[in-house]
Amino acid sequence: MLRIAVPNKGTLSRPAADMLREAGYRQRTSDRDLVCQDEGNDVEFFYLRPRDIATYVGSGDLDLGITGRDLLVDSDSPATEILDLNFAAASFRFAARPGTLGPDGDVSGRRIATSFPGVVARHLAEHGREAEVIRLDGAVENAIRLGVADVVADVVETGATLRQAGLVVVGEPILRSTAVLIGRSDAPSAPTTGADAAGGGAGPAAPLSGQAGQLIRRLQGVLVARRYVMLAYDVRADLLDRASALTPGIESPTISPLHREGWVAVQAMVRRDAVHRIMDELYDLGARAILVTVIHACRL
Ligand SMILES: Nc1ncnc2c1ncn2[C@@H]1O[C@H](COP(=O)(O)OP(=O)(O)OP(=O)(O)O)[C@@H](O)[C@H]1O
Numbered sequence: 001m002l003r004i005a006v007p008n009k010g011t012l013s014r015p016a017a018d019m020l021r022e023a024g025y026r027q028r029t030s031d032r033d034l035v036c037q038d039e040g041n042d043v044e045f046f047y048l049r050p051r052d053i054a055t056y057v058g059s060g061d062l063d064l065g066i067t068g069r070d071l072l073v074d075s076d077s078p079a080t081e082i083l084d085l086n087f088a089a090a091s092f093r094f095a096a097r098p099g100t101l102g103p104d105g106d107v108s109g110r111r112i113a114t115s116f117p118g119v120v121a122r123h124l125a126e127h128g129r130e131a132e133v134i135r136l137d138g139a140v141e142n143a144i145r146l147g148v149a150d151v152v153a154d155v156v157e158t159g160a161t162l163r164q165a166g167l168v169v170v171g172e173p174i175l176r177s178t179a180v181l182i183g184r185s186d187a188p189s190a191p192t193t194g195a196d197a198a199g200g201g202a203g204p205a206a207p208l209s210g211q212a213g214q215l216i217r218r219l220q221g222v223l224v225a226r227r228y229v230m231l232a233y234d235v236r237a238d239l240l241d242r243a244s245a246l247t248p249g250i251e252s253p254t255i256s257p258l259h260r261e262g263w264v265a266v267q268a269m270v271r272r273d274a275v276h277r278i279m280d281e282l283y284d285l286g287a288r289a290i291l292v293t294v295i296h297a298c299r300l
């Protein structure tokens with residue numbers, strides 16, 4: 001049975017379970033459940049602190065896991081990113097009281113409070129800088145107010161927490177994080193499919209097979225279904241080339257004959273964020289009966 005680690009609490013927990021449900025897996029019914037068996041799919045889910053997930057996967061005790069890229073980097077476990085799951089986007093940044101640091105964000109010689117000492121240490125080493133790293137469990141913004149640190153390094157989503165603490169971000173983002181599916185570093189990587197067009201990154205090694213490969217393909221299917229819609233319309237056959245250029249689909253649009261002479265029906269997947277612009281352009285071209293439908297699931 002495939003064993004998967006899923007965040008039990010916090011920002012990642014609900015969207016991770018929602019995504020697995022959308023991919024057809026059974027999920028726990030109570031926040032207190034620590035394990036959920038999906039016998040139909042031969043998969044067992046273990047609900048763990050997101051910070052611990054890379055440790056379980058890196059040791060090989062669990063096969064795959066969902067966590068944040070920043071937590072994966074911080075763990076320094078022999079685990080690697082298989083698929084960007086495209087939720088819980090945040091950046092990891094230095095912040096300080098205005099005027100504390102120069103615009104280049106050089107933190108050399110400063111005291112840096114963070115819950116991600118591994119991410120900060122890697123950044124300092126990559127930039128050849130030395131600083132004192134003070135590891136705290138959370139609410140790190142208070143460390144400056146309390147005189148424990150000069151700089152914080154923390155997750156920033158809206159920036160509201162920093163503003164409330166009178167802090168400003170300094171320098172470029174240290175890391176851009178999203179939720180990711182991870183596996184052991186020495187395991188084969190995800191199968192590459194047309195889903196890569198939807199951001200499903202995959203490494204170069206041989207594809208993961210069996211239930212692991214199936215889970216990855218299902219999650220890639222959810223990513224595509226979330227990012228694309230199906231567009232259908234009728235257009236005069238002599239305008240088909242121009243219409244197809246607007247809706248090339250992922251592989252190629254489907255063209256069907258219409259009873260009305262000189263007209264064809266076209267179907268193609270288009271990116272959800274571009275669909276209204278494309279519909280306007282198709283209408284201006286002369287296409288009619290333009291319909292958008294949601295994709296619930298797919299395998300490309
Ligand atoms: N606004 C946010 N606050 C915290 N973490 C966020 C946010 N947006 C995205 N994330 C990501 O969620 C992960 C942190 O999740 P985690 O469950 O450890 O912390 P949390 O949601 O802050 O919960 P808690 O701090 O209460 O334990 C990281 O990968 C982080 O990048």
Ligand SMILES: O=P(O)(O)OC[C@H]1O[C@H](OP(=O)(O)OP(=O)(O)O)[C@H](O)[C@@H]1O
Pocket residue numbers: 137138139140154155156157158159160161162
């Ligand atoms: O940019 P924002 O939208 O304000 O979000 C980022 C803040 O949210 C998280 O704190 P959390 O509430 O999880 O508390 P914690 O520091 O105790 O983890 C994170 O540590 C930042 O402080």
Ligand SMILES: [Mg+2]
Pocket residue numbers: 138
């Ligand atoms: Mg937090």
